[in-house]
Amino acid sequence: MDYKEIMAPYQDLPGGIIEAFHAIQKEQSYLTEDAIIAAAELFEIPVKDAYGVATFYSYFSVNSRGRNVIRICESAPCHIAGANEVIAALEKELGIKMGESTPDGKFALEFAECVGQCQATPVITINGKPYGDVNAEKIPAILAEYE
Amino acid sequence: MISVIVNGINVTVPGSYTVMQAAALAGFEIPSLCNHPDLQVQDRCKICVVDINGELKTACTETVAPGMIVKTFTPRVLEEKRKNLKQILRVHPQDCLQCARNQNCELQALSATLGIRSFEHKLLQLPRDTSTPSLIRDQSKCILCGRCVEVCNDIQTVGALEIKDGIVGTVDYRPLGETKCVMCGQCALACPVGAIIENEEIDKFLAAVADPDTVVVTQIAPAVRVAVAEEVGMRTGSLDMLQFVAGLRQLGFDYVFHTNFTADLTILEEGNELLKRLKEGGVLPMLTSCSPGWINFIETFYPEQLDHLSTCKSPQQMFGSLVKTYWAEKQGVDPAKIYSVSIMPCTAKKYEAARPEMNDSGYRDVDLVLTTREVGKLLRMCGIRFKQLEPSNFDSLMGAYTGAGVIFGASGGVMEAALRTVYEVVTGKALADVNFTMVRGIQGIKEAEVDLDGTVVKVAVANSLGSARQLMEQVKAGTSPYHFIEVMCCPGGCIGGGGQPIPSTVADRTRRINAIYEEDARLPLRKSHDNPEVKLLYDDFLQEPLGEKSHKLLHTHYTPKNQ
């Protein structure tokens, strides 16, 4: 993957490394070492700083993970609305635990803090797209969208 | 004289010298844990091993011999030292960061010196002994050097601690509070680590300061000033009293007074008591009663001699009962709101303040006792830099004092102060020279005869309980030639108290004594009966020495201890 090409549109954006990381993750869902090094070169910052940024934000991952990132909100409103049942259902459906990815590399399961859809708790997002009022029954249909 | 070669250097030393002493002369310090300059050779820690003619031996036990070749630092010697140290470290808690002796610990320093980087650690967690209000024993930290045992048995003759089955501990493994311990704290001064320390009560003080409803007052004992300087990196005695007062105000004390005030008062009460006994044929010799470790000692070991004790409370407790009565009344403060803290060189004072009978003011007379060390900790915690502080005066009514009060801090001081007053009271003449030098100094027992216009009074002064025991045996046998005996529990008097800075070697104690007499010599008033605030107290409140109010507030009684 030509990371520099993906990041090129942000090259002249002061402080655009976060946007650039978003762009890379759109392509491969996590940030490889090479991607971080490429970003450091492109934005002319030390690698250690690029790495510091990549590991600071919870949307970025420096470890390999599934293509479709499912994030389950567990903030207080979702928590009291039954986020735990949704978590259990997802884990069961995908056969993995929170923080893991499916062996086929299709899904990654992560916790998220509030995603701002609290009118419809509990909420999950997949690749940033929110699904509200989720319950165990709805999960297969939602996942099917990413088959 | 014998010549030996230490690390290739020729030194000639007296034949009695140990290898350790010879090496020091050659310029090599041989570290040790159990060695203490004032105590016997213990030969327990084995850290002082050196190579003597090719053999590894302990430098503290070996005396020099002609032709001896000593190597104090070879890889083999170091390995042996480290091995022996690791043996001690193996069972020692790794809690330096929370230890009362952090950065004043011989074990910590030695570990750094010998470059210990790893060791097998098998901690034996033993319970902490918190059975007395004065001292905390943490058996887990004991390194078995035996220094505390020697002090307790040989110097103080108390015998609360012993070495049995290879363990250094209390007699019969009893909690300290159930032994004959008099809480003098000399063991804490001897301990190289944090195995015996004062019962730290800093947090109680901080809580009182944080409480806006509390009026926090303090009294400073005579021996504190000279030594507290050592706690903040200054020379002994170099801290100006009024800067000390300013520092204490920084810590949060609302009013700062001086135990010297009640020391002067003690002289008037006790001096008159002595005169009365002399005149009316009371029990003699009369014994001083300022030192709570001494009181504990006599209650425990000579209960049948309690009548010899002056009925005067200690200056600390006189102060305690007056601050919540006399001072509260004059100042218009609700005594219930007064939190009375005394700053003492003494661990036994914590016990004294906690005695159930010490509430003649209607409240706890003294709420909290902080030792010099604890105040040192507070001063460091609050970052007090005395040099920058504007001197501040004591608060009035109970802050004035004379040189006679000051010398209470040294062995012989009470006697000297009493003589200054008694002489003038009896003879009606002014003393030509207030210095009674024969009762000064660190030697265990001092005696003198004083001619009071024809009446010769024989007096004795004892410091350390071993010395006291000698005098008490005479008393007990009815052979004591004295009219008046001053006893201070701790070697050197209060300046060597169990709450004083560590180390408190004989050398340190001597320095502090000198500083005490320098202060006395500097003061304009040096006789207790000249103290203007004491005069005021009698005029306004007590009326006369040994009067009714005095009896209620300033005197007490003693009860035999059945250990």
Added chain:
Amino acid sequence: MANVIIDGIQVSVPDGSTILKAAQVAGVHIPTLCYHPDQAVKANCRICVCEVEGQRLLQAACSQPVWDGMEIKTHSPRVLEARKTILELILAHHPQDCLNCIRNQNCELQDLANEYAIRDNPFEQMVRGLPQDRSTPSIVRDPDKCILCRRCIEACSVFQSVDALGLENRGCQAMVVPSLGKDLLDSPCVMCGQCIHACPVGAIAENEQIDEFLAAVNDPDKIVVTQIAPAVRAAIGEEVGLKTGAMDMNVFVAGLRQVGFDYVLHTNFTADLTILEEGNELLQRLKEGGKLPMFTSCSPGWINFCETYYPDLLDNLSTCKSPQQMFGALVKTYWAEKMGVDPSKIYSVSIMPCTAKKFEASRPEMNDSGYRDVDLVLTTREVGRLFRMAGIDFSRLAPSNFDSWMGAYTGAAVIFGATGGVMEAALRTVYEVVTGKTLEDVNFTFARGMEGIKEAEIDLDGTVVKVAIGHGLANARKLMEQVRAGESPYHFIEIMACPGGCIGGGGQPITKSNAKRAERIQAIYEEDAGLPLRKSHDNPEVKAIYADFLTEPLGDKSHELLHTHYTPKNKKFL
């Protein structure tokens, strides 16, 4: 000016001063932990919080500017509760192993724990359980001990522009790590050890090798020989309770004999030799049109830096080995021959102010003597520990002379220990060689002092030579960027990796401030001024070695033993 009241003490300080500065003026002590006098304010440890009259929040004294009429309490009950609690939090996450920690008795956290009388920590003890990083021969990282003050990061990035250390993750997962979370060896680390000086605790320290030294001493078949670097004497006194510079050189030698060295020689000898080799190399380049500017090559941290960040400029480096390595190559050849000892029995130990020297000595190419040229490098701190272990009372120790053949030196070598010293020493020799005249004043004072970059033009009988001096790698970087851009006006550039030169090296007694470095520099120049010989070419033993062994500067033997080459470091992660 702002008038403020601190703990009741009134002081007047310039507008914009922080509470901490004002407190310093008032003589009021406020504890700090992340604060470093030569670094930017961080305000992250919060130990220095104080109460400002009328404010609900406590303010960090290091970052909060004062205003006129501000009333500050530095140790009110609220303040003490906060500081104690913060300390308890930090301590509960810090290993409890003072008794075997390299920073025992020289640790800012231990000091604070004592100062705040921390006793029964209410927070449950937790340790991260991270592995130590022993990937380099110079520096050991113990991340469990890190308190996240970030002083090492700043030392590495701002003083040194090395950028080896950074942050990883956030919250209680945050950690200081080498770039990309790798080992130090995989990072751009140049092993200068400035991070060690910055570290308040034992999270970064030198790779301690005292035991290797003791094993050698214990081996009857080994002849343990040492060389002492020029910067060591100025600072070693600090390790044994003496004032900076107060250790007499010959008493120091006597001390070294006490801890087990069989022969005590001096790196100053090869420093003088370096001047002859390097000075002639410079003259040759000037004459024959070699690569200019020429860079000095004594400082291994600087060599690492150049190999890492400026591989394209390696030809500008002088081919001279560092004095340590020249010494190493000669002691097992020339000296062994002179002394008639079997070179395979020589155990060559150098005492260095430097952590990077440990790496340099371990470079595979450093075996021109046919053996490891230098077997072991001990830092000033390690030697200090040896002295303390041996309980030596230096006030009673009789002075002892250096051993001969490689123990003589001049003031020119002594000043190698300070930034600008190599330059000054070179100029003393080059001037006399080129002009054939005797210098009236050997003091090239432009070269001295803590200024980051110093420069001068020297007239060598009509030929004007432009020189520059940089110390601290951030300054080196500035000079290198000029060179890379082809804009460098200089013929000769001296670079020392560490701020202040070797006296501020990563192996020196822990120094928190540049003020201490300046003191050591002064001690260095005082020693130089007191010596009878102050020019390298006047060193009698150097003359002897050329007469007996090397024949001439830049000759064949010199090339075999005293010169080297450099290779670009292929570090993926810069």
Added chain:
Amino acid sequence: MAEEMRVVLRNYGKIDPLKIEDYINAGGYQALEKARSMSQTDVIEEVRKSGLRGRGGAGFNAGQKWNFAFQAQADQKYVICNADEGEPGTYKDRTIMQGDPHSVLEGMAICGYAIGASKGYIYCRGEYPYVVDLLNQAIDQAREKGVLGDFDIEVRMGAGAYVCGEETALIESIEGHRGEPRFKPPYPPVSGLWGKPTIVNNVETLASVPVILEKGGDWYAGLGAASYPGTKVLTLTGDVVNKTVIEVPTNTTICEVIYDFGGGIAGGKAFKAVQIGGTSGAFIPESLLDTQIDFDSMSAAGASLGSGAVLVMDETRDIVDVVCRIAKFFEHESCGKCAPCREGTMRLHKLMNKLNAGEGSAADIALLNKLGRVMSVACLCGLGQAAPSPVLTTIKHFQPDYNAKLQ
């Protein structure tokens, strides 16, 4: 029956957010035009006079803040719209941006004119990629129409860091750094983005500005509570009948919010607690329900208005469990820069976990109190200072819940 008052949400649901014409037809961009006909100081004075206080949580007077930036001398200044709405239970900024993006752009442009900034940034949280698209479209339309004049706006997206709601952390993030707060002072109006004077205002604050310019500061100052005038957009979540977004005058009481607008407790259960202001907000017991929601009244009650999230909990809710969950949130979201927050949030969570598991003691509660007290005054930024609030307020008001779980 209290009534909604829609000032910020004036166009919400009435116009097509993707049609700038709709906004203009509804009177949009006239305030900007009006502002530009006034002097900068007059604009600032109008905003100051309105009493508008920051709607992000800190409640600082917006006009005063603008004035600091106006006074600061610099070649470049910035306006930043803080759309990093991270408080759990809050989605009002999303609602505003999704429903009426131009009101935000207009507010920013007015601010830009007032302080002398030509560049604006909207820092939108990473959880709202769809809002970023929408904003970019709106900005393109505005550029096309030329309504913004020489004021340019760029949208930047966060990447999952609650702490970036703190203005200096947000600035660090725009600069491409780890989102760690800076120590203050200097405050952003003096030295902010790239060291230049910068105004950071919340979405809701900026969306209020056009109306203030249009109807006058005095008019706005007359709305709601005098000390915190205007309206507040609230989001109702949890065990309330209507989980919805409302806008009410600031003199509305909590009781009215829950029962009049929220329709009371769902499922016919009884009220137990409400947490207002997001996850760092205080837990409020029934006895305090008559408190007005304005900043000062809430502060007096030991609570905060914060972002305006209203999380209602019924009688069945386990307070200790909810607070434990909240403590985990803060452990996860602490940036790790300052010691008391980095270590403290972790300990809050550990201790709450212990209590929640029934393994805690009274000493643990005392320790939580001490830790909370210290964090709230000693941490570097608002995150650490506010993090203990749910713990401290529940220990105070819901002691029985804790006692029930003690060992």
